[in-house]
Amino acid sequence: MNKKVFRAVVGIVLALALSANFTVAQAATKNANKATSAKDVGGLAELIKLAKKEGELNTIALPDYWANYGNVIKRFSEKYGIKVNSYDPEASSAEELVAVRTLKGQDRMPDVVDVGLQFAVQGAQEGLWAPYKVSTWNDIPTAAKDAKGLWYSDYGGYIAIGYDANVVKTPPKSFADLLNPMYKNQVALNGDPTSSNSAFLSVLATSVAAGKGIKGANNIQYGLEFWSKLKSSGNFVPVAATPATVEAGQTPILLDWDYLHAKYKGQSGKVDWKVVVPTDALLGGFYAQAVVKNSPHPAAARLWQEFLYSDEGQNLWLQGGARPIRLDAMVKAKKHDKTAYALLPATPKGVTPVFPSLQQQLLAKALLTPAWPKL
Amino acid sequence: MKKLVGYLGLAPLISFMAIFLGLPLIAILRFSFLNSENQFTLNNFVTISSGIYREAFWLSFQLSFTSAVISLLFGFLFSYSISTSQFAPLKRAVATASGVLANTGGVPLAFMFIAVLGSYGMLTTWLKNVGVEIYGGSWTLYSFSGLLIVYLYFQVPLMVLISLPLFENIRSEWRDAATSLGASTVDYWRKILIPILTPQLLGFFLLLFANSFAAYATAAALTSGSLALVPVQIASLIGSNVQVDGVNTAMALGLGMVLLVGISTVGYAILEKRSSQWRR
Numbered sequence: 001m002n003k004k005v006f007r008a009v010v011g012i013v014l015a016l017a018l019s020a021n022f023t024v025a026q027a028a029t030k031n032a033n034k035a036t037s038a039k040d041v042g043g044l045a046e047l048i049k050l051a052k053k054e055g056e057l058n059t060i061a062l063p064d065y066w067a068n069y070g071n072v073i074k075r076f077s078e079k080y081g082i083k084v085n086s087y088d089p090e091a092s093s094a095e096e097l098v099a100v101r102t103l104k105g106q107d108r109m110p111d112v113v114d115v116g117l118q119f120a121v122q123g124a125q126e127g128l129w130a131p132y133k134v135s136t137w138n139d140i141p142t143a144a145k146d147a148k149g150l151w152y153s154d155y156g157g158y159i160a161i162g163y164d165a166n167v168v169k170t171p172p173k174s175f176a177d178l179l180n181p182m183y184k185n186q187v188a189l190n191g192d193p194t195s196s197n198s199a200f201l202s203v204l205a206t207s208v209a210a211g212k213g214i215k216g217a218n219n220i221q222y223g224l225e226f227w228s229k230l231k232s233s234g235n236f237v238p239v240a241a242t243p244a245t246v247e248a249g250q251t252p253i254l255l256d257w258d259y260l261h262a263k264y265k266g267q268s269g270k271v272d273w274k275v276v277v278p279t280d281a282l283l284g285g286f287y288a289q290a291v292v293k294n295s296p297h298p299a300a301a302r303l304w305q306e307f308l309y310s311d312e313g314q315n316l317w318l319q320g321g322a323r324p325i326r327l328d329a330m331v332k333a334k335k336h337d338k339t340a341y342a343l344l345p346a347t348p349k350g351v352t353p354v355f356p357s358l359q360q361q362l363l364a365k366a367l368l369t370p371a372w373p374k375l
Numbered sequence: 376m377k378k379l380v381g382y383l384g385l386a387p388l389i390s391f392m393a394i395f396l397g398l399p400l401i402a403i404l405r406f407s408f409l410n411s412e413n414q415f416t417l418n419n420f421v422t423i424s425s426g427i428y429r430e431a432f433w434l435s436f437q438l439s440f441t442s443a444v445i446s447l448l449f450g451f452l453f454s455y456s457i458s459t460s461q462f463a464p465l466k467r468a469v470a471t472a473s474g475v476l477a478n479t480g481g482v483p484l485a486f487m488f489i490a491v492l493g494s495y496g497m498l499t500t501w502l503k504n505v506g507v508e509i510y511g512g513s514w515t516l517y518s519f520s521g522l523l524i525v526y527l528y529f530q531v532p533l534m535v536l537i538s539l540p541l542f543e544n545i546r547s548e549w550r551d552a553a554t555s556l557g558a559s560t561v562d563y564w565r566k567i568l569i570p571i572l573t574p575q576l577l578g579f580f581l582l583l584f585a586n587s588f589a590a591y592a593t594a595a596a597l598t599s600g601s602l603a604l605v606p607v608q609i610a611s612l613i614g615s616n617v618q619v620d621g622v623n624t625a626m627a628l629g630l631g632m633v634l635l636v637g638i639s640t641v642g643y644a645i646l647e648k649r650s651s652q653w654r655r
Binding site for chain 2: 167184185186189191192193194195199231234236237238239240244245248249250252369370372373374375
């Protein structure tokens with residue numbers, strides 16, 4: 001065989017091998033793209049194989065400090081050898097939807113999203129999500145997922161009161177306690193409730209407390225009256241609270257999601273931040289996961305969900321102070337991380353948690369928006 | 376040919392303005408006359424002329440008007456006393472400091488005031504120790520008057536900055552001429568200086584008014600929306616996703632602001648031109 005022929009043969013063999021490999025990968029991608037459960041690709045082991053072949057996963061809006069996502073990503077990467085491209089960690093839910101719409105067909109398109117409930121529903125209506133049901137699907141409460149598997153709640157918590165124990169000597173136990181004159185110039189929100197979602201839900205939580213349950217969720221007027229009282233007594237500090245305002249001693253008491261309170265501790269060591277879940281209202285809120293339709297790494301996207309909803313993934317969130325959606329089932333099966341679980345702020349016994357529906361939230365916002373500046 | 380080259384030199388500025396001022400302006404104009412389904416409507420203007428939005432314009436007007444009047448008065452007095460001072464370094468120091476302070480704003484400014492005048496601020500605590508409790512009554516930093524103090528922090532230096540050159544242009548010959556014709560100091564101020572300065576001062580007033588009307592971040596950080604100001608209302612409409620046509624209503628509010636600030640600026644330019652005849 002002369003050199004020329006040899007080179008040609010090698011070339012052909014290589015080309016064949018490459019194209020064969022390519023076809024397999026293509027077929028697999030197609031396969032995973034339509035999969036609505038791990039079974040569709042032949043089980044979890046097969047899904048792992050396909051995901052490893054893709055080798056990458058695009059995520060968006062996952063800050064390292066948020067619900068322990070830094071470690072979640074690290075662990076997933078190590079376990080499966082998949083590189084996670086964490087784009088735009090500080091993006092909001094609205095921006096996630098924009099990214100999905102505008103990056104369609106591009107390499108940078110997000111494979112998975114973690115969005116607020118209303119955005120999960122909106123994305124489903126727009127046809128942005130691919131249906132997928134994780135192996136632990138049955139542990140997710142029916143009310144917390146889309147029946148077709150377009151979206152599913154992932155983790156969340158309750159609106160809680162945080163306070164700096166160095167400044168606040170008698171801690172408040174309930175929302176009603178905040179009206180006490182001794183908290184003058186101390187109670188704050190973390191933003192403007194007409195535009196910040198967590199500040200808005202904090203107001204709704206006080207409404208549930210003042211309206212003694214679901215009545216308060218249906219009519220935010222209870223909450224507006226509560227804040228009007230707080231304002232006229234001078235207890236309400238209308239500064240948008242941040243770790244800096246806490247450290248300056250300006251917002252020693254503030255309302256936020258229980259799992260986001262850790263950041264108010266700050267770096268200086270001057271602040272002794274404590275968190276209580278109030279006894280007069282449990283207002284819960286959960287974020288939701290979804291797999292993006294026709295994304296660049298369909299198998300890795302589905303494996304990511306399997307990982308997040310496995311005991312390991314759920315416990316990682318728990319270690320970040322968030323309450324994973326399968327927590328009840330895991331506590332029953334004794335699969336939860338006991339240390340992390342013990343660190344969660346205790347929830348009051350005998351109080352039914354309220355999870356405001358989209359309808360209730362929209363109605364409340366429509367009432368709050370014109371009324372808030374006139375408190 | 377030379378003229379053409381001159382215009383070419385302007386091209387970067389003009390294209391910059393077209394992209395970052397012209398295009399947004401066109402977008403505001405367009406969307407303020409559309410609803411969320413992109414159909415023509417005047418509804419947005421009906422919405423903003425009632426309820427909370429009308430109140431927002433009124434409150435913004437009050438805040439801007441008051442801060443403009445106060446800063447006009449104090450800024451004028453400051454720059455007059457500085458310009459008559461014989462101590463040149465003071466003049467330079469004040470001019471530089473005013474340039475810096477007039478451009479202080481946003482969240483950092485809000486935080487500076489929180490740290491000093493907030494309910495646990497340094498000054499507040501210090502005053503408390505000597506027996507003056509400024510948070511004893513109903514006053515807070517987050518009220519109208521509190522915000523006014525914060526606004527004066529950048530408004531007064533702005534007035535000093537723009538009015539310092541004014542006194543450079545007053546010629547000592549005018550005074551000499553007036554005195555030699557028998558005018559007293561009062562006559563000199565009343566009949567000569569004030570008539571000369573009035574158009575310019577009115578122009579300054581409009582500039583200060585517009586400057587305060589457009590300020591946003593400081594107020595947003597200090598009040599969490601508890602004071603209805605126009606820029607804060609725009610932000611809440613865009614951010615909240617509550618109201619149908621919310622973004623379009625925000626654009627209509629924006630157009631209202633563009634008009635107000637535009638009228639002020641054009642007024643300033645006209646008055647500036649009128650008064651510049653004395654500077655030749």
